[in-house]
Amino acid sequence: MNDQHQANSWKRMSFKGNKVWVATDANGNLLLEKKRVLIKYNLKQDYEYRVKPESLNPEDQAVPARKKPEKKSGKSSKKPGIKTSLPDNCIKIYTDGASSGNPGPSGIGILFIYEENKKKISKYIGMATNNIAELTAIKVALEELKRVDLPVRIFSDSSYSIGLLTKNWKPKKNQKLVVEIKALMGKFSDLAFIKVKGHSGIKENEVADFLATSAIKKDLL
Incomplete structure (x- = not known):
């Protein structure tokens, strides 16, 4: 092959x-x-x-990834929910979803990083679309967190997911899933998303992608 x-x-x-x-x-x-x-x-x-x-x-x-701007003052022009700064004591979460067929067999991958601690989730979610897989990865990540008082930054290469969850886009599909995720988001004192470019050499994002695709392959074996 x-x-x-x-x-x-x-x-x-x-x-x-x-x-x-x-x-x-x-x-x-x-x-x-x-x-x-x-x-x-x-x-x-x-x-x-x-x-x-x-x-x-x-x-x-193709949608270009958001580039991290140079800070020239203490003021920020970014809308709430989308940030590039990483506060101290921050929980970093890299999420990804994959679908073989769109719709087709799908999996999610999540990498949690907090100080020196790391945790990975690789889970098969059945038949779904890429967009559902991306959103489900974010939902599962938020459900997994026990601390809601710490700053949380979610890194995703899904423009679709970030747009729905931070820019008040009106979903034509997956409305129930979006509502559930927003309800979870409301529990955290400081939660924001950071858009990353997929498959561009960002190690943590590649790990999340590998976890998602591996979940599909394991189920198909």
Whole structure:
């Protein structure tokens, strides 16, 4: 299989708002197998996804990650709920969701970091979409936390999830899940999201992604 993948041609497209590499034939047409197309976020990665071709978009539709601005004053222009600062005594949470098929077998991955302590969750959630998996990872992470008085920063590469939970976007789908997450968010004294770029070499985010995809593979074995 590896030799076959190495022989593939690849072109840039976007998936879930992130730039990906998509397998094509010699003529640049999508290379389908069982009505799915192979994608990779990084050509050097050893894991992969197969998704429906209709879930792919042109490369220019990828959503750029929010860059951390340089602070020039004590004032911040950011809206509540989206921050880049990391306060002292902060619980850092990296979440990710994955779906093989969208909808298809799905998993979530969560990495908790507090001081020198780390905890990982890799869980299969059944048949779902990528968006449901991303939101479910955030929900499970919040449910897992016992301390609501400490600052919490959730790192996610899902523009969809962060938009719904912090920018008052009106969800056309998954309304019940969004309401449940917002109710959990209200219990914390200081909770904010930080948008990260998926598969860009951020170690903790890669760990969360690996946990999510591993949950799917374990269930399919």
